[in-house]
Amino acid sequence: MVAPLLIVAVGNPSRGDDALGPALVERLRAAGVDADGTVELLVDFQLQVEHALDLVGRRAVLFVDAARPGTVDGVVLQPVTADDAAPLWSHALRPQAVLAVYAQVQRQPPPPAWLLAIEGRDFALGEGLGDAAHQRLGAAETKVQDWLRERAGARVSRRIT
Known part of the structure; x- marks a missing residue:
């Protein structure tokens, strides 16, 4: 069975603040957001x-x-939609391109999607997260928790109607 909600974090833990996505997933796992099977957490480099x-x-x-x-x-945090104009031949895609690939392959609209962008400052090879990046992780985790609550609320309202 597939979890209805998916969080996909991308980033390279060896490149300073590029590790923000994977670091956020670590925090979410520690908080147990994937414990009941309604959320899947996925991490990749790109x-x-x-x-x-x-x-x-x-x-x-x-x-x-x-x-x-x-x-x-x-x-x-902002919604994203499929972009047919996005290049689909690259090894690194934007979320809009992934949604476009889904629409092409599945021949149906992709699920609703959002992008949580966390500002980084230092992306140097071999560096860890900077101080500002660590501070932004707390705000990012709050936004994800709010996003999850909104999705749970949508699930409840659908059952009632």
């Missing part, structure tokens, strides 16, 4: 076309990634 298969059977998907300074301010 998104690839194969990740479209991970979306099959999901009710909602949250992508988590570090962002370069200037692209976001702190922690930003």
Whole structure:
């Protein structure tokens, strides 16, 4: 059985703040968000076309990634949709491209998806998370917990109607 909610975090733990996504998943696991089987946590270095298969059977998907300074301010959660114009031949895809691959392969719209972008500052090889990145993890975890509560609320309201 597939968990209805999927959180996909991407990042390289060996490249400083690029490890924000995997570090957030570690915190979520420690908090037990995947304990009841309604949430699956997935970590990878980068998104690839194969990740479209991970979306099959999901009710909602949250992508988590570090962002370069200037692209976001702190922690930003926003919906994302399939983008047919996104390049699909790369080894590293944006979430919009993964959603487009899903739509092509499954011949149906992808599940609703969001991107949680966490601002990083230092992406140097061999470095750990910086102080600012550690501070942003708390805000990111709060946003994920809120996102999960909203998805749980949607599940309840569907049963009632």
